[in-house]
Amino acid sequence: MTSSGAFVRKGFVDGAAAARGIEQLGDAGLPLTDVLAATADPDAALAALLRLVEALDADEEGAGRSMLAEVADDEGTAMRLCCVLGASAALAQHLVRHPGHWRELTDPTLGSTRPAAYAVREAMLRSVGADPAEAEPVAGVPDAEAVDALRVEYRRVLLRLAARDLAHHVGVDDAAAELSDLAGATLEAALAVARARVGEQAQAARLAVIAMGKCGGHELNYVSDVDVVFVHEAAGGAEEAVALRVATQLASHLMRVCSDPTREGSIWPVDANLRPEGSQGPLVRTLASHRGYYEKWAKTWEFQALLKARPVAGDAALGQAYVEMIEPMVWAAAERDGFVADVQAMRRRVVDHIPAQEAERQIKLGSGGLRDVEFAVQLLQLVHGRADASLREGATLSALARLTDGGYVGRDDGEKLHEAYTFLRTLEHRVQLHQLRRTHVLPEDEPSLRRLGRSLGLMSEPVAQLDRLWRHHRREVRRLHEKLFYRPLLGAVARLAGSEARLSLEAAEARLAALGYADPKAALRHLEALTSGVSRTSDIQRTLLPVLLEWFADAPDPDAGLFGFRRISESLGRSPWYLTMLRDEGEVAQRLAHVLGTSRYATDLLEREPQGVRMLGESLVPLSAEAALEEMRALVERADSAEAAVGAVRAVRRRELLRIATGELVAGTDVALVGQGLSRLTDATLQATLDIASEAVRRQRGLVAAPSTIAVIAMGRYGGFELSYGSDADVMFVHDPVEGADAQVASSYATAVVAELRRLLSLPASDPPLEVDPDLRPEGKNGPMVRTVSSYAAYYEKWSHVWEFQALLRADPVAGDAELRRRFTELIDPLRFPADGISxxxxxxxxxxxxxxxxxxxxxxxxxxxxxxxxxxxxxxxxxxxxxxxxxxxxxxxxxxxxxxxxxxxxxxxxxxxxxxxxxxxxxxxxxxxxxxxxxxxxxxxxxxxxxxxxxxxxxxxxxxxxxxxxxxxxxxxxxxxxxxxxxxxxxxxxx
Structure with missing residues (x-):
């Protein structure tokens, strides 16, 4: 007897149980040990084999031992049987329930011959008592018996397929095609049962079943909803109303035959929600009704779904007519308005429905999962299949191969994507096969991961190897997803390695248009300008642009994004830090793409201040007024003229406007903080410019000291710390002659300083203007530009109206002499906040x-x-x-x-x-x-x-x-x- 440790070394988890189980197998134990040890779950395979022996013996004494002897003597049968038992608890249970089906796995042709679709169809029809030649039910077969028989036959065929898949590695595409053929045959048999239920009236309607989704594309999973559309026509002179009623009954019965649970379980749900109007629309429609809907009402995603439409059951001529009717519409879908938005919205809906706890383990829907590949391939098909009929394939891998052969996808990329998709589909199949349940989530428990890894042939450290492969292929899918669309575009306008895909200019224009670029010809010119030549700059641009083009396409205005990037790159392309930062700091590049494709305001600022790109990697919190003013004053000290000094102040303002704008665009800066940031930046700008203007007027007039102090009072939204990007700076000016100064000299000086301040801020410059608007002052445009505190007091006491007191609610002294600002506040507080309120x-x-x-x-x-x-x-x-x-x-x-x-x-x-x-x-x-x-x-x-x-x-x-x-x-x-x-x-x- 072999020790329990030896069984563990062979791959069993419970060595003692394995030793006992092998001993129970008798003479067959030794020859079957290594076969069992090579399965996905040797312990489960051994336990299931023992249950099968018991079930056979229960039917016929000695049948179990006879089966063991036969299996032990036939390595091919042993391998097929044990592989199924070790990978699928559900099929093991089926064998225990129908033990005679083990003989299906003795067929030596299973490893080399795929069953013909017609043969599977005949077997399924016979199981329900129907004549395969006519697909009509045979009288006398009880309905319940036929439905049960259909389920048993389905599992029998599925058992053969699983054995081929697990033991002979037929390939995920072949397995998916067989599953799709089996689904079509099952639908045909279910329709035969439905006709029997409806009776003689069934002759009043022709009904075609159109497979959609994975079944239509010949790439069905082991367990999946089978998506269908039903099309009907009246037959035998029947009235249309009668035909509609009968066709609806047939479709309804067909769906229930497949999905209703019986003592033999269920098969899979038949999902008709891809039909026109979805679940709210009629279950069946005529060909003309389908045509009317697709011509007038259908959305882009519906044509994307129709890419895989294929007649699989019912009236073959009617089904073919349906496919021929929709084909021109499908291949014109990329020309529809909103094509890109619709495709993107469909993908987002898929992602949005992923439960948060599953996001990182979703094989199908998650980032880097199957759906990423499928959406990418389908989008390329819709874009280029209009002119290239060779791309009109239903299956993803077949379509990918055609796209690669046609040069729409780089050959290396096509091979890597094929490898990643094949791995992910195989993993999905293995996950579903265990319990024959519809799931696309990678399990978390170690026993399940161990079984999955071993089912993929990863016998040494299966859990660790599976994790590495899973992460690797997801990364590859994410990487290739972006390259699939964008890298070949560069091949149309730039030098690329020979293995890269090369599109014609026309094909590149078509792809850009489909991705949302309104002016594809201009976009190609930008790409050519950015990538032409053999310099290091061009090389880096060619590396960056595929992902940048994707980010631009996700932005509201891709054309503006690409054009803005070209202009900034032309300004900074020779700066060693610029492209290196974009290449090495992904967040900066993504922020830049988002800003350029979303905001003309921020783009204009970046074009005027290209060095601002550096800021995208920094904190985007607005500076305080004190910090901004300190920087402005430091720059002013080095200026040799008032104009140069204000130019330095405005440069700081321009940069900080960019910081605030990009903060709102990419970091979601709160609107109140934006208003405060803009207001404080204006405070600093006015204070620095007031200092410059005061100094300039003193020099012009030969004054040793200023004859008057001056303060700036913010009003309106500025006074309320609520500036927006386009707001004027509403202000009032107040001055106060210094002790001993002549009143007229002081007033003239203050007026000159204010005029100089406004002149300096209105000089042409490469930043958004700061319009200083003093029209809220007493008497408006007709009043003096600047007044003393006492003049304000006299005016408010004698002449002001309630609206002026209302305006003072937002008055806030923000620049100039601190004491004067305090005195002005003391003056206006009783006016705007009257003790007894207003009348x-x-x-x-x-x-x-x-x-x-x-x-x-x-x-x-x-x-x-x-x-x-x-x-x-x-x-x-x-x-x-x-x-x-x-x-x-x-x-x-x-x-x-x-x-x-x-x-x-x-x-x-x-x-x-x-x-x-x-x-x-x-x-x-x-x-x-x-x-x-x-x-x-x-x-x-x-x-x-x-x-x-x-x-x-x-x-x-x-x-x-x-x-x-x-x-x-x-x-x-x-x-x-x-x-x-x-x-x-x-x-x-x-x-x-």
Missing amino acids: EADVVEVRRIKARVDDERLPRGADRQTHLKLGRGGLADVEWTVQLLQMRHAGRVEGLRTPQTLPALEAAAQAGLVGDDDARTLAEAWRLVSRIRNAVTLVRGKPADQLPRDARERAAVAQILGYPQGASDQMVNDYLRTTRRAHAVVERVFWE
Whole structure:
């Protein structure tokens, strides 16, 4: 007797149990030991073999021992039987239930001969008592008996296939094709049973069953839903209504015959949800009805699904007519509007439905999984199959081979992708085969992983080897997925190694158009400019561009992304750090691609300041005003003129605008932080420029010391720390003569300094202008540009109106003399925060002015529903509501004494002036509208107060806001719902 340790060394886990089991096999034990040890799970194989012996003996005494003797004497049969028992608990159970089926594995042709599809069809039809010649049921076979017989026959054929697959390594593509033939034959047999159930009326309808998905592509799994579409026509002069009813009954019965559980189990679900209108559409349609739907209503993904459509059962002529009808539509799908978006959306839906706990173990749907290969191959087929009929293959591996032969995929890449896909499909088959359950998730427990590894031939350290192969092939799929689309494009315009795929210019244009590039010819010119030549720069560009092209294609405006990259590369291409950073720091390259393909505003900044690319690898948190001012002053000290000094200040501002914009684009910087960052950057810019202007005027006038101190008062959104990218800097200027200075000299000096400040900031420069707008000063454009504190006090005491006090709510001294800023604040606080609040007459006046603003300031042709500033529930609605609360109650509620909207709103809620829910509604609307307003400027490169109508711009805005691709309608709906709710609050709080 062999020791238990020896069995463990051979591959058994429980050596003692193995020793006992082998001993129970008697004379057959020794010759079968090595065969059992070579299986996926030797322990399970041995236990199942012993159960099979018992089952045979139960049917006929001695039959089990006779089987063992025969198997021990036939190495081929022993290998097939033991491989099945060790890999599939479900088929082992089938053998125990139907022990006579072991003889199926004695067939010596199993290792060399694939069964003909017609032979499988005949066997399945006979199992239900149907005549294979006519596919009609034979009278007298009970329905339940036929359904059970169908299941038993299905498992019998499946047993033979599994033995061929496991013991003779027929290949995953051949195994999948056999499974698909078996599914088609099963559907034919199920239709025969359905006809028997319907009876004589079944003659009223011709019904064709069209396989879709993996079954249609001849690449079915061991366990999978079988996707079908049903097409029917009236037969024998039957009325259309009768034919429709009968065809529906036949299709319904067919689906139940396959999926209903019986004492022999079930086969698989038949899924008809790929039919027109999905589960909401009729189960069966005529050929004309299918044509009408596909011509008028079908989406791109439906044509992608039709790539694999194939008639498999029922009326063959009708099925062929269906395929011929849809074929031209399938191969024109890539020309449809929204083709790329639809394909991308379908892939995203697949990924979004992966449970988080399965994402890293999903063989089929996860990143680097089977679906990545299939989507890539299908997209290339749809793009190039229009002109190249050789690509019109249903099976993924066959199509991949044709794409490789045709030069659409590099030969090395095609071979590696074939290897990776074959491994993943084989792994999926082995996972499903164990229990014959529909699963695509790699198990986590070691026994299962050990069985899987050994089933793939990994006998030494199977778990570790399986893990290495799994990770390797997933990485390869991810890598090749990007190269499949983009690397061959370079071959059309640049030198590539001979093994790379080479597309014609026409094919490259077609691929770029299908990937979402609106101007493929221009895109090819950019690629040629970037990759031509033999320099190191061109070599690195050729390495970078495949992945960059993919990232550009994922962005809302791929053309802008590629063009922007070309211009920046032309500026920086000779800088040694630039391309090296993009090549070695993937996050920087991805950020750059996203920015260039999304934001014209940020792209313009990068083109003006190409060195800003470095920033994409740094922190994108906005600088404080103090930090920015310190850097500006250090640069100013080295300037030799006021113009040069302001140029240095504006360069810092330009760089920091880029930091804030890219932070919002790629890091999701909060809108309040963006407003604060822009406001503080403006503070620093104004302070530094005020210093420069003051020094320049002193020099011009030969002054030793300034005759007056000056301060800058921020107003409006600037004063509220709520600047957006396109906002002007609303300000007022205040000055105060120094002791002993002549009042007229001081006033002239202050006016000159303000004029110089505005001149310097308006000089042409390579950065977005900073428009200093002083029109909110007393008397507006007709008033003096700068006043003393006492002049402001006199004006406000005698002449000002309630709207000016409202404007002062956002007044915030931000630059200039600190003492003067304090004194100005002391002057205006009692005016804007009156102790007893404003009068009812003033409340009426505020409401009257708001009504005029709403009525008169909305631009002609603007849509009030989607106007961000003046629309219902927009910024003006929320801000006027908060400001009215401040004017009425800030005298007694200290928290309301702030220039910022959101803190004031929060204080109003805490004081009970507005309900918590209403405050949240207003805050949500203000934040969302402010985010959209910023996003519109980032996308268009210039400010706008209307939600974009252009589909591409709207998609870019949605993406900046964090919506997934294809969700711009959801963004609009969220905006409308949020602003509608806010407007309802405004109606209650502001107007009542």
